[in-house]
Every structure is written in structure tokens, then in C-alpha cells.
């Protein structure tokens with residue numbers, strides 16, 4: 001008569017085993033413009049980095065979920081590791097704006113872990129940001145938390161030089177723009193800009209063009225422009241080096257150039273910009289780049 005009793009015991013322990021452990025919770029969610037690492041966004045077409053942190057309790061074996069607001073799209077669906085101090089403690093996979101975190105090997109102790117995903121704004125979301133504003137995004141988790149995070153969409157400065165860049169993966173070409181407000185052209189200036197990447201890059205000098213922006217939208221982005229030519233152009237495959245006349249009328253001068261990236265490994269780089277007045281460095285600015293290679 002021992003056998004049925006033993007059978008009952010083993011059934012009970014089996015039942016115990018399938019009671020899922022689920023005391024984990026999210027502690028933070030953060031969104032940033034990948035290119036600048038700021039929540040102030042000059043170019044809403046950049047990639048955004050969404051970083052979530054969570055407390056994972058010992059033995060967690062139930063999946064947890066985080067919803068990403070519908071405004072975000074282009075989220076890669078390839079699974080990747082959930083990390084705790086660069087050690088894999090779970091698996092993360094995103095699908096239809098729901099991020100699922102599973103624990104094939106439940107952790108043996110309480111830990112904190114985090115993951116990052118990159119996303120772009122959807123076409124509808126881009127259209128709805130018609131003027132500079134702060135937009136709030138709400139993230140909900142399966143564990144009951146919700147996080148309200150904001151991005152501040154700001155207009156281009158009309159006092160300072162701004163630089164921007166992005167990457168076309170299909171032909172491995174990086175584009176750069178350098179926008180110089182007309183107020184900065186109070187004297188003839190020399191504009192010097194060079195892509196700075198870990199790898200060697202080569203500027204396609206024949207594709208460089210300069211435009212005088214004559215009309216702008218609510219974000220001071222160009223809506224109308226005319227081609228202009230520098231009074232002197234000493235540009236090479238390594239750098240843009242141009243001198244402009246002071247007698248230009250409009251909002252800003254835009255230099256657009258393209259560079260070929262010769263090393264696939266380099267996913268990020270910078271633009272080095274200098275404006276020189278009568279041989280002296282008047283201002284210098286750097287902007288990071290490389291977001292679009294995700």
C-alpha cells in the first residue's frame with residue numbers, strides 16, 4: 001500500500017514545480033535620441049534608444065512583457081540576451097511592439113537586469129509632430145507598472161551651427177549636413193568639416209552641394225532653397241574646406257556631403273566642424289553620427 005502514497009507525493013511535488021515564480025518588476029524605462037543621447041530631438045527621423053531596467057527575482061520562470069507605444073516602429077524581431085553585468089540572464093524578443101522577456105534558466109538570486117532596443121517613429125507619428133513640442137510616451141508592463149517618458153522635439157537653432165548625419169546601409173554611404181546660420185556669415189568664413197570615424201572614410205567630393213535656405217518650417221527646417229557656390233573650395237577626399245561670401249541673404253547655408261565608409265566594422269563616427277574667421281578658429285562643434293546603421 002506504499003505505492004499509491006508515493007505516487008501522490010510525487011504528484012504533489014510536480015504541482016509545486018509548475019507554480020510559476022513571478023515577483024519581478026520593471027524599475028525604469030528611458031528613451032533617447034541615439035545620435036545625440038539626449039531627450040531633446042532636433043531630427044525626429046533619427047533612431048531612438050529605449051532602455052528598460054528590471055528587478056528579476058530569484059527563480060523567476062514566468063515570462064514578463066513590456067509594451068512599446070505604437071508611435072515607435074522598425075523594432076528588430078531578432079531575439080537577444082537580457083543582461084546582468086554583461087552576463088546573459090534571460091532572452092528578449094520584440095514583436096508587434098510587445099517585448100517578451102523569458103527566463104530559460106531562472107536566476108538563483110535576486111538581480112537587476114536591463115536591455116536596449118532601437119526604434120524609429122512611425123510615419124503617422126512623424127506627421128503628428130507638426131511643431132516643436134514635448135510628447136509623452138507611456139510604457140506598460142505585465143507586472144503592473146507604467147512609465148511616462150518624454151521626448152522634446154525642438155527646432156533648429158538660428159544662432160549656432162548645427163550638424164547632422166545618417167547612413168545608407170545599401171550603398172554604405174554616410175551623409176552629412178552642416179547648417180551655418182546667416183548671422184554667422186557676417187564676415188567671409190572658412191568652413192572646415194571632416195567625418196571622424198574609427199575607419200577610413202572617403203568624401204565623394206563630386207557629390208558635395210551647397211544650398212542657401214530661403215524658407216523654413218516651424219522647426220526651422222528647410223522648405224525652400226537655392227544652390228550657392230563657395231568663393232573658394234579647397235575640399236579633398238578627407239575634408240570639406242570652403243570659403244563663403246558674407247553677402248548671402250536667407251536663413252542658413254547648408255553644406256551637404258557624402259562619404260563612403262570603407263570599413264564595415266565602424267558603426268559610429270563624428271563630424272568635426274570648424275568655422276574660421278580670418279584664419280582663426282571661431283567655433284568648433286562636434287556631432288555624433290552612426291545611428292542609422294542599426
Ligand SMILES: *[C@@H]1O[C@H](CO)[C@@H](O)[C@H](O)[C@H]1NC(C)=O
Pocket residue numbers: 023057058110
Ligand atoms: C528577493 O526578492 C523577493 C521579492 O522582492 C524578496 O521577497 C526576497 O526576500 C528576496 N530574496 C533575497 C535573498 O534577497
Ligand SMILES: *[C@@H]1O[C@H](CO)[C@@H](O)[C@H](O)[C@H]1NC(C)=O
Pocket residue numbers: 168171173204207258
Ligand atoms: C547612396 O544612396 C543614396 C540614397 O539612395 C544616394 O543619395 C547616394 O548618392 C548614394 N551614394 C552613392 C555613392 O552612390
